[in-house]
Amino acid sequence: MKTTNRFFTALLVMLLFSSFTFSQENRPNPKYYTVTTLHFNLDNDSDANWVDVEKEYLDKVTMKNEYIMGVGFYTHLYTSNSTDVKYVQVFDSWEAIDKASARNTELEKEAWPDEKAREEFLKTQSNFYTHKHSDEIYSVLSNSKPFSGELTDNSIVYVRTSHFSYPENTVQGELFKLHTEFVDNVYKKNDLIKAYYPHRHFWGHNSTEFLEAFFLDSMDDLSKLSDKNRELIMAHWADSEARKTFFQSYNKYFTGVHGDEIYSVIPSLRK
Numbered sequence: 001m002k003t004t005n006r007f008f009t010a011l012l013v014m015l016l017f018s019s020f021t022f023s024q025e026n027r028p029n030p031k032y033y034t035v036t037t038l039h040f041n042l043d044n045d046s047d048a049n050w051v052d053v054e055k056e057y058l059d060k061v062t063m064k065n066e067y068i069m070g071v072g073f074y075t076h077l078y079t080s081n082s083t084d085v086k087y088v089q090v091f092d093s094w095e096a097i098d099k100a101s102a103r104n105t106e107l108e109k110e111a112w113p114d115e116k117a118r119e120e121f122l123k124t125q126s127n128f129y130t131h132k133h134s135d136e137i138y139s140v141l142s143n144s145k146p147f148s149g150e151l152t153d154n155s156i157v158y159v160r161t162s163h164f165s166y167p168e169n170t171v172q173g174e175l176f177k178l179h180t181e182f183v184d185n186v187y188k189k190n191d192l193i194k195a196y197y198p199h200r201h202f203w204g205h206n207s208t209e210f211l212e213a214f215f216l217d218s219m220d221d222l223s224k225l226s227d228k229n230r231e232l233i234m235a236h237w238a239d240s241e242a243r244k245t246f247f248q249s250y251n252k253y254f255t256g257v258h259g260d261e262i263y264s265v266i267p268s269l270r271k
Helices: 002-010 013-017 050-060 094-111 115-126 174-185 219-236 240-251
Strands: 032-039 070-078 084-091 134-140 156-164 195-203 209-216 254-270
Touching: 032 094, 050 115, 050 254, 084 094, 094 115, 156 219, 174 240, 209 219
Parallel strands: none
Antiparallel strands: 032 084, 032 134, 070 084, 070 254, 134 195, 156 209, 156 254, 195 209
């Protein structure tokens, strides 16, 4: 099982060589994610409730911004920094990213026409966070498993960050084909995975990054995830030689370096 375990360490970085996007019925295709990493301000002594304030902004501004396809807040559960807050926005084009910010400003003025009231609200909102933040942009890749079911307060997002290797003499299209086979026969058949979204670096600090986001109902389901994936792997590649050959085809495409983070989902702060 050494080959299989190494595969899980790398988690499908072959998508480096693909630029496909996934589609959702009756919706434009998501093309980009912007991920802003914020940090809670532990010195904030405001009586305001963080969820209530962000929900007000969501309802009055973000929900009305036609350039933003979706948003979500994800807070630290198991990450390297307990103050972490990930604010994720989804866009259908590069132009939409640029237009969304200007549209937010317009909608803020509509929501709080009194300048003083608007400034006070935005100050209350910003005081929840420190001044330090970072921004990354990721391009959406194909072979997603679109979300099904309902999000609850127990829902989590497991994010795995792998790093691309750059092997020579690769066959164009081979990696996408292999990835499709894996996702179709493992992730899409694993009922514990409510959604799976792969995306790769587009703009940010590390061009080798490949991120995979797994939406799960609970931490308990996360503890079962590897065993269920392994069961499905053994079922699809029952022959040990075929299994070895399949995973060896992947191994040359990744470094084996990866990181794991788990975030809580805030169901009320989603578009």
